[in-house]
Amino acid sequence: MILASASPLTLTLALGASVAYATSAIGSVCASIKLARYLIWLAWCLHGVLVFLGLWGAEPRFGFAPALSVTAWLVGLVYAIESYVYPQLKTPWLLAGVGSGTVLLALFFPGNLLGMAASGWLPLHWALGIASYGLFAVAVVHAWVLHRAEARIRVAADARTGLPLLTMERLTFRFVNVGFALLTATLLAGFFFGNHLYGATHAIKLDHKTSFSVLSWLAFAVLLVGRVRFGWRGRQATRFLYAGAGLLLLAYVGSRFVMEVVLGRAL
Numbered sequence: 221m222i223l224a225s226a227s228p229l230t231l232t233l234a235l236g237a238s239v240a241y242a243t244s245a246i247g248s249v250c251a252s253i254k255l256a257r258y259l260i261w262l263a264w265c266l267h268g269v270l271v272f273l274g275l276w277g278a279e280p281r282f283g284f285a286p287a288l289s290v291t292a293w294l295v296g297l298v299y300a301i302e303s304y305v306y307p308q309l310k311t312p313w314l315l316a317g318v319g320s321g322t323v324l325l326a327l328f329f330p331g332n333l334l335g336m337a338a339s340g341w342l343p344l345h346w347a348l349g350i351a352s353y354g355l356f357a358v359a360v361v362h363a364w365v366l367h368r369a370e371a372r373i374r375v376a377a378d379a380r381t382g383l384p385l386l387t388m389e390r391l392t393f394r395f396v397n398v399g400f401a402l403l404t405a406t407l408l409a410g411f412f413f414g415n416h417l418y419g420a421t422h423a424i425k426l427d428h429k430t431s432f433s434v435l436s437w438l439a440f441a442v443l444l445v446g447r448v449r450f451g452w453r454g455r456q457a458t459r460f461l462y463a464g465a466g467l468l469l470l471a472y473v474g475s476r477f478v479m480e481v482v483l484g485r486a487l
Contacts, residue, residue, distance in 0.1 A: 230273060234327050237266035238320040241296075245316035257303050260316065264296040267323060274326070283331020284476035285322070287350065292322040294354025295361065302391075309383050315361055329480065348406040353468065355399030356440075360465050362392040363458045370454075393447060396461065400440045403468070407433060432471035439464035 240263035244256045271293050274286055296319050303309055366388050383391075410430075443460035446452040452460075 230270065231327070233266050233270045233273075234323050237263050237270060238323045240266060241316045241320035241323070245313040245320070256316075257300075260296060260303070261300050263316070263319060264293065264300050267293045267296065267319065270323065270326075274330070279333060281331040281333055282346075283329060283480050284473045285326040285329035286331045287353070287473050287476065289322040289326040290350050291353045291357050292319045294351065295319075295357045298354070298358045298395075299361075306383055306387075314364065331476075331480065348402050348409065349472070352399045352402035352406060353472075355395045355402065356461075356465050356468060359392050359395040359399060359461060362388055362395065363461050366392065367455075367458060389453065392461075396440065396444065400437075400444060403433075403437055403440065407437060427475075429471050429475045432467050432474070436464045436467035436471060439467060 240259050244259035244263060267289070271286075271290055274281060274289075295315060299309075299315055366385060369385060369388070439460055443452070443457060443464065446460070447457060
């Protein structure tokens with residue numbers, strides 16, 4: 221349910237970020253690209269303050285909805301930076317729509333209170349995991365844009381990407397490579413230092429979260445090997461990208477959703 225202690229500042233920031241994201245989505249379709257870019261930056265700034273208050277405020281909380289919110293914030297950051305590196309790049313309306321939705325979702329499902337961390341390195345472990353979520357999410361958005369562009373080209377229409385397709389493809393796999401490295405570091409840290417990170421009673425174990433994380437790692441590993449060894453691209457590559465991203469989403473967000481919403485338990 222919505223956080224009873226949500227302050228007027230939190231509500232104002234959430235509504236402001238959501239409106240800015242939504243307006244940017246509309247602007248990217250039927251208005252000025254420049255205006256949409258400014259709105260994305262505004263939404264990202266408001267969203268960032270909201271993320272900071274949620275994780276480091278008076279009552280820090282985390283759960284499946286805040287995890288999605290932080291992931292969307294990281295994706296927004298990447299696209300905001302990309303829009304300046306590649307001014308011709310068009311911000312996908314899907315990105316802004318997801319950002320708007322996750323901000324509001326985090327209001328209704330703020331997660332559980334964060335207790336005292338068993339280790340001072342635990343926030344770094346979380347940061348690595350969330351960063352890998354964000355980078356794979358960016359790769360998925362790029363792949364989705366590529367798929368739509370290729371479909372439009374087949375019917376002799378404008379691709380509407382703002383960038384050459386080969387450049388978009390290279391960017392997609394750069395994010396996959398970095399995301400895979402961060403996911404690998406996250407899993408290794410969990411397996412070898414779980415007792416120190418979470419304490420002996422909450423160490424990494426073979427549960428749903430760990431199983432889905434390992435399966436997602438394997439899917440991304442197959443994708444990268446196939447890309448290097450067999451030159452996979454197009455739909456053959458995106459199938460593994462979507463599969464790996466879906467498994468990774470189930471790993472943390474899916475398990476937390478079941479515990480928090482379906483079963484109503486605190487982790």
